Amino acid sequence: xxxxxRKIEEQEEEPIPAWQLFYDNIMLLFFFGVAVPTLVYxxxxxxxxxQIPDLPSYSP
Amino acid sequence: xxxxxxxxxxxxxxxxxxxFWVAVALLWMLTTFTFMPVYHFxxxxxxxxxxxxxxxxxxxxxxxxxxxxxxxxxxxxxxPVVHPEPGSDVFLQASMWQWYPILQxxxxxxxxxHVYSLDIVHGMSILPINMNFMVxxxxxxxLTLTPTTSxxxxxxxxxxxxxxxxxxxxxxxxx
Amino acid sequence: MADKYDxxxxxxxxxxxxxxxxxxxxxxxxMVLWFLHFKWLVxxxxxx
Amino acid sequence: MEFRTCSFxxxxxxxxxxxxxxxxxxxxxxxxxxxxxxxxxxxITRWPSVHYLDPTYYYRYLTLHGFDALLVWIIFxxxxxxxxxxxxxxxxxTVIPSAGWIAYSLMLxxxxxxxxxxxxxxxxxxxxxxxxxxxxxxxxxGVIIFAVGALTAFGHFFANIIQAKRDxxxxxxxxxxxxxxxxASIIAVVTLAHGAVIMIPTLxxxxxxxxxxxxxxxxxxxxxxxxxxxxxxxxxxxxxxYMVSAxxxxxxxxxxxxxxxxxxxxxxxxxxxxxxxxxxDPIFSNWHxxxxxxxxxxxxxxxxxxxxxxIPASMEVALREKGYTNGLFEWLKKAxxxxxxxxxxxxxxxxxxxxxxxxxxxxxxxxxxIIRHNTFFITGHFHGTVVVGTTLAFMAFSYLLxxxxxxxxxxxxxxxxxxxxxxxIGVSMVSIGMMAAGALGVPxxxxxxxxxxxxxSFTFDPSVDxxxxxxxxxxxxxxxxxxIYVVVIIGSALFGRRVAP
Numbered sequence: 001x002x003x004x005x006r007k008i009e010e011q012e013e014e015p016i017p018a019w020q021l022f023y024d025n026i027m028l029l030f031f032f033g034v035a036v037p038t039l040v041y042x043x044x045x046x047x048x049x050x051q052i053p054d055l056p057s058y059s060p
Numbered sequence: 061x062x063x064x065x066x067x068x069x070x071x072x073x074x075x076x077x078x079x080f081w082v083a084v085a086l087l088w089m090l091t092t093f094t095f096m097p098v099y100h101f102x103x104x105x106x107x108x109x110x111x112x113x114x115x116x117x118x119x120x121x122x123x124x125x126x127x128x129x130x131x132x133x134x135x136x137x138x139x140p141v142v143h144p145e146p147g148s149d150v151f152l153q154a155s156m157w158q159w160y161p162i163l164q165x166x167x168x169x170x171x172x173x174h175v176y177s178l179d180i181v182h183g184m185s186i187l188p189i190n191m192n193f194m195v196x197x198x199x200x201x202x203l204t205l206t207p208t209t210s211x212x213x214x215x216x217x218x219x220x221x222x223x224x225x226x227x228x229x230x231x232x233x234x235x
Numbered sequence: 236m237a238d239k240y241d242x243x244x245x246x247x248x249x250x251x252x253x254x255x256x257x258x259x260x261x262x263x264x265x266m267v268l269w270f271l272h273f274k275w276l277v278x279x280x281x282x283x
Numbered sequence: 284m285e286f287r288t289c290s291f292x293x294x295x296x297x298x299x300x301x302x303x304x305x306x307x308x309x310x311x312x313x314x315x316x317x318x319x320x321x322x323x324x325x326x327i328t329r330w331p332s333v334h335y336l337d338p339t340y341y342y343r344y345l346t347l348h349g350f351d352a353l354l355v356w357i358i359f360x361x362x363x364x365x366x367x368x369x370x371x372x373x374x375x376x377t378v379i380p381s382a383g384w385i386a387y388s389l390m391l392x393x394x395x396x397x398x399x400x401x402x403x404x405x406x407x408x409x410x411x412x413x414x415x416x417x418x419x420x421x422x423x424x425g426v427i428i429f430a431v432g433a434l435t436a437f438g439h440f441f442a443n444i445i446q447a448k449r450d451x452x453x454x455x456x457x458x459x460x461x462x463x464x465x466x467a468s469i470i471a472v473v474t475l476a477h478g479a480v481i482m483i484p485t486l487x488x489x490x491x492x493x494x495x496x497x498x499x500x501x502x503x504x505x506x507x508x509x510x511x512x513x514x515x516x517x518x519x520x521x522x523x524x525y526m527v528s529a530x531x532x533x534x535x536x537x538x539x540x541x542x543x544x545x546x547x548x549x550x551x552x553x554x555x556x557x558x559x560x561x562x563x564d565p566i567f568s569n570w571h572x573x574x575x576x577x578x579x580x581x582x583x584x585x586x587x588x589x590x591x592x593x594i595p596a597s598m599e600v601a602l603r604e605k606g607y608t609n610g611l612f613e614w615l616k617k618a619x620x621x622x623x624x625x626x627x628x629x630x631x632x633x634x635x636x637x638x639x640x641x642x643x644x645x646x647x648x649x650x651x652x653i654i655r656h657n658t659f660f661i662t663g664h665f666h667g668t669v670v671v672g673t674t675l676a677f678m679a680f681s682y683l684l685x686x687x688x689x690x691x692x693x694x695x696x697x698x699x700x701x702x703x704x705x706x707x708i709g710v711s712m713v714s715i716g717m718m719a720a721g722a723l724g725v726p727x728x729x730x731x732x733x734x735x736x737x738x739x740s741f742t743f744d745p746s747v748d749x750x751x752x753x754x755x756x757x758x759x760x761x762x763x764x765x766x767i768y769v770v771v772i773i774g775s776a777l778f779g780r781r782v783a784p
Contacts, residue, residue, distance in 0.1 A: 062458060062459035062460045062522075062525035062526055062528065062529040062534075062535065062536055062597075063292075063372055063458050063459075063460050063526055063529045063530065064458050064529075065453045065454065065455070065456055065457070065458050066456055066458070066459070066536075066539045068454075068455065070456065070539035070540060070543075071539075071540050072538065072539075072540060074538060074540075074541060075537070075538070077596075078537065078538055078541055078592070078593075078596075081588075081589075081592045082541070082589065085585055085588040085589065085592075086585055089580070089581035089582070089584055089585040089588070090580065090581065092577075092581055092644065092648065093573075093577045093580045093581040095648070095650075096573045096576075096577060096648060096649045096650065097569075097570075097573055099650055100569060103650070105650055105653070106569070106649070106650055107562060107563055107569070107572070107649060107650065107652070107653055109567075109568055109569050111565035111566055136738075136739075137738035137739065138738075139738065158738075179415070180413065180415050180416050180498075181413040181416070181498055181502075183656075183657045183726070185657065185658070185724065185726055187724045187741050187743075188723075188724055188741075188743075188744070190654050190658070190722075190723070190724040191653055191654065192563060192653060192654070192655070192656040192657055192658065193563045193653075193656070194561075194563055194564045194565070194656070194657075196498050196499055196502075196564065196565060196566075197415065197498050198497065198498060198499070199498075199499055199565040199566060200565070201564075201565035214739060214741035216724075216726060216734075216741060217726075218656075218657040218658065218726035218727065218728075218729065219413070219657060219728070220342065220409050220411075220416075220728045221416070222416070223338055223339060223342070223407075224736075225338075225342075225728075225729065225730065226338065226729055226730045226731040226732075226734060226735070226736075226737070227734060227735075227736045227737040227738075228737070229734050229737040229738065229739045229740065229741060230739065231739050
């Protein structure tokens with residue numbers, strides 16, 4: 001199928017909605033899919049682990 | 061079809077039943093989510109979050125030993141029973157396969173119960189009321205509790221800790 | 236083109252009434268279980 | 284090119300893709316057999332009146348049951364789905380088949396390492412292997428090899444769809460089934476990367492090259508592997524649901540936008556639910572717990588509720604188009620209940636929603652987790668999701684693969700058509716029995732709840748015995764149905780009557 005033909009065909013039709021283009025972009029979804037859990041779960045969790053204070057001294 | 065490429069533009073409005081279900085489901089989900097932070101302000105039954113790093117196990121063992129020495133009131137099966145001052149800091153130590161010591165608490169008094177593991181990961185399950193917490197080595201977890209019911213309670217380990225795991229049972233009295 | 240999708244008929248259609256009914260039953264079960272857990276939690280917890 | 288056209292679906296099937304699917308499915312079923320056998324042994328051990336195994340073997344077989352049934356069976360089947368959705372469904376080829384075979388071999392070698400080490404008694408650490416509980420280095424090596432193999436296999440998905448687009452196999456959008464597996468593959472990459480990050484230091488620690496591993500950090504990152512590996516299942520299972528609806532009934536998604544939005548919410552948010560295991564841990568702040576345990580404001584749970592509506596709706600619309608339009612439920616009565624692919628799928632949806640989904644969200648509520656954490660309730664919950672949900676869905680899907688990919692008819696079709704029902708009832712009994720016992724405080728991963736040999740003994744509510752017996756009977760029924768499944772699938776693959784290609 002000639003690419004030109006397809007191009008012409010698509011120009012005549014209405015544009016694809018932006019959201020649909022976003023959902024079709026698997027690599028962009030991949031980026032968010034990796035970034036969100038890594039930041040929200042892992043990195044945030046590690047930050048909390050290193051910030052834990054030492055056990056203070058108690059007199060029972 | 062889920063098995064064929066959809067038509068060129070599939071971004072289309074919802075039907076009535078789809079919209080209704082999306083609205084109802086979203087509303088219920090936001091409710092159950094909002095419950096969690098809001099309950100920290102209006103409710104009392106929240107997981108404790110106070111925690112300290114224990115650099116040296118002996119530091120915690122020393123605290124346990126000092127408490128046992130000062131407040132020991134008896135002994136069961138070789139494990140001391142301790143009646144600490146009401147409202148004080150209390151230390152409970154888990155190890156393979158023992159909860160040490162046995163605590164005797166007073167009803168209606170608030171305690172800061174420090175739990176800590178000497179060796180590997182354990183799980184603290186207070187039965188029969190079924191309150192469960194993790195006990196980790198190197199971390200002191202401070203549970204601020206006010207026993208509201210008196211009686212004899214057991215502490216069962218509910219995280220696998222080796223072959224004697226099922227024998228790791230401790231005791232807790234509320235008087 | 237746009238009004239093809241926006242027509243009243245499509246938006247007010249109920250395509251799957253049986254499924255909607257099943258889903259609402261599911262939601263009710265979900266809520267009942269949730270409130271039961273809430274009740275158990277309040278009964279159990281050692282706070283004043 | 285080595286293509287044939289499937290006489291049932293009209294799909295063009297690439298020979299290397301077909302071979303990869305066959306081998307992955309058969310290997311998956313063999314590991315399900317092993318995992319199921321372990322499940323039988325530990326299930327009847329926790330049935331108080333039988334109490335079959337010694338503690339050593341109980342924990343050893345529990346480790347294996349977790350690894351084989353939860354990881355190996357499911358991931359091998361998902362790799363079969365990777366090739367099915369990224370090549371067969373797009374009527375195109377699978378690129379670099381040799382990479383597929385390398386992935387397959389690595390996964391198999393890793394799984395064998397873990398199984399042998401555990402059988403030999405060198406790794407009685409359970410599935411979680413929390414440090415500082417130590418297993419032999421071979422065990423961690425096996426897990427790493429398996430994870431690397433699985434990562435390669437899921438990477439194959441992306442290679443395939445990129446090539447497919449270049450070849451013009453699809454213009455803009457993947458079919459929904461492939462889109463669901465794309466979500467699963469993205470989630471898998473996050474999962475297996477966490478696995479590598481934590482298992483490599485653990486291996487070094489177990490052979491003495493690293494002195495110290497922080498138990499809190501291990502738990503955080505391990506659950507970045509352990510829980511999301513179940514989210515791969517959720518995505519793959521939902522994709523399988525959509526595909527069965529389309530293959531069996533000709534059902535189309537009622538609204539592509541709705542279904543795809545739900546998958547996108549999965550991709551973004553479902554992985555953070557690893558927090559479910561850390562809710563009563565020291566260390567993490569309430570906000571970390573709340574945001575993560577709620578899959579970021581419960582949006583991924585909302586996505587599941589959308590699928591729970593959209594898939595039955597697609598079936599309903601398809602059946603109504605066939606003329607079953609009386610009342611609310613005529614379509615449901617007239618559905619092809621005798622077809623194990625359909626009945627398995629529908630029962631999987633029901634079981635996943637009612638047994639696994641609701642209880643999971645509730646036990647994952649920060650406050651409620653205090654009365655649920657590490658009790659048998661949790662075990663009941665994930666037998667609702669992973670077994671009634673994912674395993675049953677994959678069983679149903681494999682009934683479709685027999686004619687489509689193996690070019691064989693099912694042997695014993697009558698037995699096959701009751702199998703999903705028996706399995707559903709059996710595992711539901713297991714799940715409900717466990718949840719009821721767990722609600723009364725019975726711990727999970729516990730050899731003896733009468734605490735023999737302990738200094739003190741605690742007696743549970745007497746009804747616990749009844750609930751655990753329900754679980755025991757359910758185990759027997761589920762294993763019986765599992766045996767039927769294995770016999771039918773392996774038997775059909777080897778001896779089924781050949782059908783026209």
